[in-house]
Amino acid sequence: MTLPTTMTAVLLTGHGGPEKLEYRTDVSVPSPRADEVLIQVEAAGINNTDINTRIGWYSKAVTGDTNSTATGSAGSADEDDASWSGVPLTFPRIQGGDVYGKVVAVGHGVDAARLGDRVIVRNLMRHYVDRRPFECWTYGSDCDGGFAQFAVAPSSEAYTVESELSPVELGAISIAYSTAEGMLHRSRLKAEKVVITGASGGVGLAAVQLAKLRGAEVIAICSPSKADVVREAGADQVIDRGKDLLEALGARSVDVVVDVVGGDGVSGLLALLRRGGRYAIAGAIGGPLAEVDLRTIYLNDLSLFGCTFQEDEVFENLVRYINQGRIRPLVSRTYPLSDIHRAQEDFISKKFAGKLVLVPPAVES
Incomplete structure (x- = not known):
């Protein structure tokens, strides 16, 4: 396919309320670097970590639960330690740690046979930290993630899945x-x-x-x-x-x-x-x-x-369960990416069991 130069994405512009999430249609499509693949995203699940990262809940200055912090009733975060790693986030950031989609381009050193692979991305990535014990990069926090039409990830962290599950179900798993x-x-x-x-x-x-x-x-x-x-x-x-x-x-x-x-x-x-x-x-x-x-x-x-860090066999086990048809997530609701504010409000309210999933707009060929 001919790749566009710009894409639709949601940019997190800082810590705070949902107003910090900006839906844009003019974001540059990322290019895969060495050892990376470019994924056309088909579905991206919503998780507590998306909310917690946005509101700065990981900061030790916050002592309340997620909901009270999200509504502004539990004190303010210290932005210097408001991430999983304790290192300040850089903005803008594309969140979204759950990704399912198709590999549409590869970087230097990646076998072109990966083109067309259907993949999910391991969200606690070892590639960028030289696989040091108990260290990882969090997808959608330490680097850009899947709340977009396209996302890059290390090839080694993008696992091929062969499953009868729907795209939104696969986007709810990682x-x-x-x-x-x-x-x-x-x-x-x-x-x-x-x-x-x-x-x-x-x-x-x-x-x-x-x-x-x-x-x-x-x-x-x-x-x-x-x-x-x-x-x-x-x-x-x-x-x-x-x-x-x-x-x-x-x-x-x-x-x-x-x-x-x-x-x-x-x-x-x-x-x-x-x-x-x-x-x-x-x-x-x-x-x-x-x-x-x-x-x-x-x-x-x-x-x-x-339990944050995961040994390699954890995600390998998960992919095996998917490919063997042994698990099926419950997706209670899907939303277009443009409705991310409403989707996160529904998530925080805990109205629905299981997972809520965002679907980016189709890419024009």
Whole structure:
């Protein structure tokens, strides 16, 4: 195809409200550098990290949950540490860590046979940091991502998928499922009893599906209005997030906790764990601060895992599940890229279970 010189994209112009997201039709199409590919984006999912990055929630100056920070009621971020890495973001930035699309150009050193490949992009990229342990670049934060008609990515981070899933389903997988798979991988979940918080969201539903693939008994925590969706994803038991979990399940009753909520509930979750139990966390939409009794941890020989970095096998496992037809994300709603403000408002409101996905306009040939 003949590539255009300009494209439609959404530019994040600074930390703040949705007004910092500018929909533009005159953004230059990026050129792939050595070892990179150019992807024509067909779908890009929305994630908590998009909101958190925009509002500067990763700054230690912010102590409130995502929603209160997004509405301006939880204090202001310090822009010097308002990113995953703690390094100030540069603007404008094209966000969007979930990408599905087709390779339409390759940079120096990339086999031309990649042209036409259908790919998803690993959002925690190792290429740009020389594969140093526990370091990564976050797609759509440390570099431009997929809220655009075209995006570049390292060829090694663009994984070919061969699946009957739709483009919007494939555009909903990368962050949610790799986060969930990373948590299960780090906590070494087997055919055990696991509690999953935030189970109706993108990561939570992914964790339910992936835990069932491991033969686990899944206890899912979510709002009552979304319980049926979570059961359909495979949960063996669903508990109202407003209930007292210790009363419902009993102390020392589960092997693993997979938590994406954080906040005030952490202490109770730790009390659920059997001796030698494991707690994995990869999000804190309920708030970044928690008070815990350290005796619960050391007297019960608990292991706590902060889960951001992912070993290569995590994303490789995920791509294998896709190609084997073993997972299917729930996409509750799609939006044209131009409706990104409304899409993010719906995401923050948590009205819908599963994933919300943006679709860029078709490229004129």
